[in-house]
Amino acid sequence: MLTNINIIFKKELKSYFNTPMAYIFLVVFAIVTGYFFTNTFFLFNQSNMRALFNIVPLVYLFFIPAITMGLIAREKNIGTMEVISTLPIKDVEFVVGKFLSALSLIALGLAFTLIHFFTLMNVGTNIDYGAVFTGYLGLLMLGAVYASVGTFASSVTDNQVIAFIISVFIVLVFFLMDKMLHFMPVSIAGLIQYISVDYHLSNISRGVIDSRNIIYFASLIGLFLFTTVRVLEIRKWR
Amino acid sequence: MIQVKNLSKNYGDVKAVKSINFEINDGEIVGFLGANGAGKSTTLKMITGYLTPTDGDVIVNGLDIQEHQLEVQKQIGYLPELNPLYGEMKVYDLLEFTANIRGIKGKKFREALVRVLEQCSLKGVIHKQISDCSKGYKQRIGLACAMIHDPKILILDEPVTGLDPNQIVEIRELIKSLGKEKLVLMSSHILQEIQLTVDRIIIINNGEIVADGTNEELMAGFMGNTQLSVELKNCTNEGIDELVATIPGLTLNSVDQKNGSHFASFEYAKDEDPRESLFNHAVKSNWVITEMTSHTAGLESIFRTLTMEEK
Numbered sequence: 001m002l003t004n005i006n007i008i009f010k011k012e013l014k015s016y017f018n019t020p021m022a023y024i025f026l027v028v029f030a031i032v033t034g035y036f037f038t039n040t041f042f043l044f045n046q047s048n049m050r051a052l053f054n055i056v057p058l059v060y061l062f063f064i065p066a067i068t069m070g071l072i073a074r075e076k077n078i079g080t081m082e083v084i085s086t087l088p089i090k091d092v093e094f095v096v097g098k099f100l101s102a103l104s105l106i107a108l109g110l111a112f113t114l115i116h117f118f119t120l121m122n123v124g125t126n127i128d129y130g131a132v133f134t135g136y137l138g139l140l141m142l143g144a145v146y147a148s149v150g151t152f153a154s155s156v157t158d159n160q161v162i163a164f165i166i167s168v169f170i171v172l173v174f175f176l177m178d179k180m181l182h183f184m185p186v187s188i189a190g191l192i193q194y195i196s197v198d199y200h201l202s203n204i205s206r207g208v209i210d211s212r213n214i215i216y217f218a219s220l221i222g223l224f225l226f227t228t229v230r231v232l233e234i235r236k237w238r
Numbered sequence: 239m240i241q242v243k244n245l246s247k248n249y250g251d252v253k254a255v256k257s258i259n260f261e262i263n264d265g266e267i268v269g270f271l272g273a274n275g276a277g278k279s280t281t282l283k284m285i286t287g288y289l290t291p292t293d294g295d296v297i298v299n300g301l302d303i304q305e306h307q308l309e310v311q312k313q314i315g316y317l318p319e320l321n322p323l324y325g326e327m328k329v330y331d332l333l334e335f336t337a338n339i340r341g342i343k344g345k346k347f348r349e350a351l352v353r354v355l356e357q358c359s360l361k362g363v364i365h366k367q368i369s370d371c372s373k374g375y376k377q378r379i380g381l382a383c384a385m386i387h388d389p390k391i392l393i394l395d396e397p398v399t400g401l402d403p404n405q406i407v408e409i410r411e412l413i414k415s416l417g418k419e420k421l422v423l424m425s426s427h428i429l430q431e432i433q434l435t436v437d438r439i440i441i442i443n444n445g446e447i448v449a450d451g452t453n454e455e456l457m458a459g460f461m462g463n464t465q466l467s468v469e470l471k472n473c474t475n476e477g478i479d480e481l482v483a484t485i486p487g488l489t490l491n492s493v494d495q496k497n498g499s500h501f502a503s504f505e506y507a508k509d510e511d512p513r514e515s516l517f518n519h520a521v522k523s524n525w526v527i528t529e530m531t532s533h534t535a536g537l538e539s540i541f542r543t544l545t546m547e548e549k
Contacts, residue, residue, distance in 0.1 A: 007339055011327075011331075014331065015326050015327065018326045018327070019326050078322050078323075078325075079318065079320060079322030080322045080323065080324055082283070082322060083318060083383070085288045086286040086287055086288050086311055086314070087336070087339045087340070088308045088309075088311040088339065088340065089308075236288065236289055236290040
């Protein structure tokens with residue numbers, strides 16, 4: 001099980017770096033987040049990375065669907081899905097391997113933003129290292145949720161553009177839920193707030209690692225990956 | 239050994255494969271023949287586990303594919319139609335990836351690599367990117383991937399499409415040599431290719447098997463009549479009518495007159511060879527036979543008869 005996941009993972013990561021995909025993502029991600037962070041960093045004159053942690057979820061909205069859109073849709077499109085399906089490998093191994101490769105690329109992108117942390121260490125005072133750590137943890141978890149959404153969207157179509165649009169849409173719904181609370185009837189506002197990602201992310205970013213938030217993220221990832229595996233299974237029955 | 243029992247596949251309302259049955263033993267090379275859309279690829283996809291049958295079973299070496307899919311897939315090497323490959327990968331990387339998923343690593347992989355590079359003559363392109371390879375090479379890369387684990391069963395969907403004549407001969411020789419110990423099931427719509435490569439032919443039409451047998455069996459069973467064309471001098475139309483009347487089993491298809499010669503085309507049943515009596519009759523009537531050719535029906539006409547009549 002783990003070996004097969006690892007083989008798929010390595011192959012996928014290699015293909016990110018064999019195409020311009022990974023380089024473009026990493027460079028543009030670093031530039032965009034860097035611009036928004038440093039722009040306000042010296043203005044606010046605060047020793048924290050709040051600005052970065054606020055901007056990254058926004059950047060995610062379009063970047064993660066872009067790196068995940070090809071994961072499965074492309075295999076379907078060029079027909080290699082048939083080769084993979086007839087190799088002795090389970091659908092779940094295939095899906096998890098793909099998901100992890102996208103997650104690693106996101107983690108690498110996040111690692112590049114650590115440069116801002118080093119800046120902070122040099123110029124800042126009274127840095128709350130705990131909050132920085134949990135902030136990054138939250139961003140990684142959020143990235144993982146979005147990557148699982150992207151993997152799912154990529155499995156329902158063989159067209160990468162459609163996969164991109166579907167995952168942007170789903171990701172936006174999760175992102176906006178919290179911001180729409182004012183327009184919701186009070187009776188369901190609590191529920192909506194509980195399923196919005198922002199609510200759980202802000203808890204983590206504040207420096208509180210609560211198992212409820214971790215379970216929330218983990219179950220979303222599990223749900224989307226499970227659905228992806230199911231979607232792949234349905235194909236055989238069509 | 240592959241056993242296919244009452245296998246059916248529906249795509250919505252369309253019945254692509256209708257309850258087909260056949261058995262293939264080890265060491266047999268079987269050609270799967272059919273027009274486009276006849277259900278060849280669908281059947282192969284069900285045997286390899288890519289599609290789940292609507293009804294019926296595929297049993298490979300005693301294992302039912304639906305219950306033991308991974309076990310069965312370990313024993314099968316499959317080259318899909320159109321041979322999809324990851325263009326951005328290097329040839330070596332793709333072979334390594336395929337081998338690793340099949341559990342072949344380290345020293346075993348190096349041995350397997352040497353073997354498939356030799357068999358598919360791929361040495362020259364091993365470090366090339368796949369998208370830069372020619373179509374012939376791509377086809378052989380796909381074949382190499384299907385053979386990397388030295389499978390007992392090889393299923394090849396249109397393996398020679400896009401190859402030049404020399405490469406076709408190479409692949410044919412390769413398939414023949416593999417077929418000595420392995421079970422090879424290949425589909426094709428190139429009839430000559432099938433005829434030259436395989437031991438047994440299964441013809442499928444509209445999702446049903448319409449013929450199953452060796453090349454000779456098909457010839458004997460489906461086209462009993464042989465065509466005979468004769469060119470005669472000093473002959474008359476009435477004379478030909480008389481000839482047909484005197485020789486039993488001979489029927490006239492057409493007669494044509496050109497430059498003082500008669501070109502007649504006859505048809506006769508296989509066991510009633512009329513050529514000798516025709517010659518004697520011609521001598522008696524003072525005709526000169528300038529040409530006499532007989533042709534047995536080829537696989538092509540069998541194929542046409544079998545796949546056209548249902549329409």
